[in-house]
Amino acid sequence: MADKIQTQGITIKKEENFSEWYEQVTMKCGLVDKRLEYSRGFYGYPPWGTMILRSMETLFEKELELRSHLPIRTPTAMPIALLEKEQEHLSGFAPEIWKITHGHGGKKLEYPKALRPTGEAVMYPYFHYWIENYKDLPFKVFETRPSFRAERENAIFPLLRTCEFFWIEAHTVQLDNKHADKQVKEDMEVFDLIAKGKLAMPFMLLKRPEWDKFSGADYTCAYDTPLPDGKVSQIGTTHNLGTHFSRAFDVRYTDNNNEQKFCYQTSFGPGVGKILGMLAAVHGDDNGLILPPDLAPIQFVIVPIYKEDSKEKVTAFAKKAANKLKSFRLKFDDREGYTPGWKFNEWEMKGVPFRVEIGPKDVEKNQVILVSRLDRKKTVVEIKDITDTVLQGMLSELTKEMYSKAEKKFKIDKTDNYKDIIKKIDAGTHLVEIPFCNTEKCSEKLKEKTIKVRGIQLFAHGEKTVVECEQKSAEKAKGKKCAVCGKEAKVMSFVARQY
Secondary structure: OOOOOOOOOOOOOOOOOHHHHHHHHHHHOOOOEOOOOOOOOOOEOOHHHHHHHHHHHHHHHHHHHHOOOEEOOOOOEEEHHHHOOOHHHHHHHHHHOEEEEEOHHHOEEEEEEEEOOOOHHHHHHHHHHHOOEHHHOOEEEEEEEEEEOOOOHHHOEOOOEOOEEEEEEEEEEEOOHHHHHHHHHHHHHHHHHHHOOOOOOOOEEEEOOHHHOOOOOOEEEEEEEEOOOOOEEEEEEEEEEEOHHHHHOOOEEEOOOOOEEEOEEEEEEEOHHHHHHHHHHHHOEOOEOOOOOOOOOOOEEEEEOOOHHHHHHHHHHHHHHHHHOOOOOEEEOOOOOOOHHHHHHHHHHHOOOEEEEEOHHHHHHOEEEEEEOOOOOEEEEEHHHOOHHHHHHHHHHHHHHHHHHHHHOOOEEEOOOHHHHHHHHHOOOOEEEEEEOOOHHHHHHHHOOOOEEEEEEOOOOOOOOHHHHHHHHHHHHOOOEOOOOOOEOOEEEEEEOEO
16 A cells, blocks of 8 residues: 655645646645556545535535536436447547446346446436426436446546546527527636636536547537646537437427427536646646535634633633634634644645734734735734624635736746747647638647647627627638648647647
8 A cells, every 4th residue: 555644735836837736735735646556547535625625516516506407416327328329429438438248146247237437328318208208308307426437547637537436417408599598608607607616626618529439429528727848628518409318218398280300408517626637737726626605615714822821711711713704614623733833834735815813912903813825914803803704805806806917927928930830838828829721631630730720719808609609700810821830820729739
């Protein structure tokens, strides 16, 4: 077994070696545990990381339920034959499928199974039975669960790229394409509300090119977030699936003329596990995590500071202060055997938004000292002024400050020169906009430099539909030459390096 003893604290500077810093933060701050032997890509999630994941899942689930999504459960293992029903879908996932070929007593299975890489092929056969006529539509469900993909060994990176990953799959069945497009827009609004508003995560919303869309979709929209090392990571997607899957799995409805029609479908996948990794990467510093208040398992930690002769007085006052904070997620840290400084460092490393310091002088002045995890700024608050309104205001302001700080580090640029693309990305620019012929051939040329076409930007200029965004991109590209091949540009597209 791997050594159980770990050095306390983060020992690597984030700017000096991001990868090693990230490995330390995810392990030492209790997000994941990768010490199980022979299990690369499969991790344990200690209590702290699990509580954060559950908080994030709840944020998304609540917003989905407000928009009439209902929870469901479907199998983890599916017959491989189901994946084969939609050939384009199968071809997209074939290299990543974990197969189950033997069952009880080592007997070879008549129908081999696959650990689900995604849910369409196992959920939609149920939709065939659950939907009968137009009155059942829209049909909106979600499932919070892990999925499994056999990643290449050299590509695995905790939370950001794993063999088992946690996400929410939200699926809908619609009457027609108009309603499907409307649902895709609703998914985007949910993601924006939570990622930016609650998690302080900047991202760019992009429509993927045809060759990089979800296998079996009409089109794919994705959310790209910046990493400190200049790469981007996709933290969620939403797809208009058209009728590809309803035809493959016979998902139909009877309309008001008593005619059978194939349904239109959408899917939306916030990658909560990947978002957790990105939160650590984007917001964390040399001391560990910095958690947005809406996600933090503990929002305020009270640390009494005393010597033996003032212990009783300080503890009593601290308990009084704790009663004023009872509406929030609170930890009263009065553990024996640990110095206040040690406690400060531990809760800083775990990313608790605010530390509440209370010492003998604070008792005399009838006050507490609130210390922000983001910048260590100290705010003195009299005990009488500690109200839910004041504290909620501080938490909200901290989220805004976190978003502002992260957004400033999101490096976006443009060029119409091939060599300049490479130069800018090598220098740490996250996303570079270029005039592009929109062909897979030029995309492959960029891949040789480990640069990937991410797609056109969506809804950046007041557009109301994806089609309007495409038209706007084409207008901007008019008269320009592709930055890769020099032929006529069809769109303005963003390129980047990715995890």
